[in-house]
Amino acid sequence: MKPSLIFDMDGVLVDNTPYQARAFQLLFRDLGLTTNARQLLRRLNGMPATDILKTVFRNPVPEKKLKEYASQREFLYRTLYWTKRRAMPGLLPFLEAARAAGFKIGLGTGSAPETITYIIDHLDLRRYFDVVVGKDDVDKGKPHADTFTAVATKLGAKPENCIVFEDAVLGEQAAYKAGMRVVAVASSLKEKDFQAPLAVIKDFTGFTPERLLELLEQQAQAPKPDKQRAQRQYMHL
Incomplete structure (x- = not known):
């Protein structure tokens, strides 16, 4: 599967x-x-x-x-x-390849509906997603697992069969709490900032669904959330 x-x-x-x-x-x-x-x-x-x-x-x-x-x-x-909105380099080819290969695809964000529209509808990205979950769809946002759990439920997918693409430390921890594995997108952080992703990519240039399947074989299950990292990251919450 x-x-x-x-x-x-x-x-x-x-x-x-x-x-x-x-x-x-x-x-x-x-x-x-x-x-x-x-x-x-x-x-x-x-x-x-x-x-x-x-x-x-x-x-x-x-x-x-x-x-x-x-x-x-x-x-x-x-x-x-306003005038800077651009899809991440390589994103569209990756999404198109994933759709063609039969992957289910969901969006899980802490943004409100109007903010989601501001990005994905302006860039005509909604057509790639089977499910969109935002701030108003869950009781607790990241770093809680609710956002990703809600996406998986709507996709009809088991957590252990979900791969999350995240750029934030809190998002990575939320994915692990949900029992999912992560590909880290280092658009604003460095590789060392993440705990244990399948891979760290700067953007999607050259990244393929086939490469993702190869990475899955190297990590049999999702890492457990890092309690020390969590304490350091959430200490003011």
């Missing part, structure tokens, strides 16, 4: 993390915060924006206010990224 493929969106389908970081940095400047957005996203990228924002305030902030800040950040991000 062919594995089912689950893709994160930001940093995987598109190389947009620098624009996400810039939007956060502009928001922080407006709020009088000195948090370094790039360093923050190195730890917490993949989580919903409201959850990321919770970590930068010394005192609790009402959920309504966090949503307002997240909306402001989203506006800044879309403005910065």
Whole structure:
């Protein structure tokens, strides 16, 4: 049986993390915060924006206010990224080859529906995905396993037969919690930042479904989540 493929969106389908970081940095400047957005996203990228924002305030902030800040950040991000939207190099040939080979393909992201539309519909990518799961479809986003578990359920796939493409440490840990294996996309992190992926790719150039099947034979089952890594990554949550 062919594995089912689950893709994160930001940093995987598109190389947009620098624009996400810039939007956060502009928001922080407006709020009088000195948090370094790039360093923050190195730890917490993949989580919903409201959850990321919770970590930068010394005192609790009402959920309504966090949503307002997240909306402001989203506006800044879309403005910065409007003319820059491009599929990750090699992505389209890989998706086309995977579809032709009969792989089931799902999208699992912490983004809201309008943000998903902003990327995948603008780039005409939705046609490649059998299932799309976003922030509104699960109770708990990454680093919890819910997003990837929901995609697998909708695909009718067993977790042990799912391969997740992730660019974030929290996303990798979420996949392992779901019992899935990972291909790391190092669009913003380095190879050493990841725990135990099947492979680390900069983008999809030259990557093929056949190569993925070869990698699966080298890792019989999903690694267990790294408790020390988890503690270090989530210590402010």
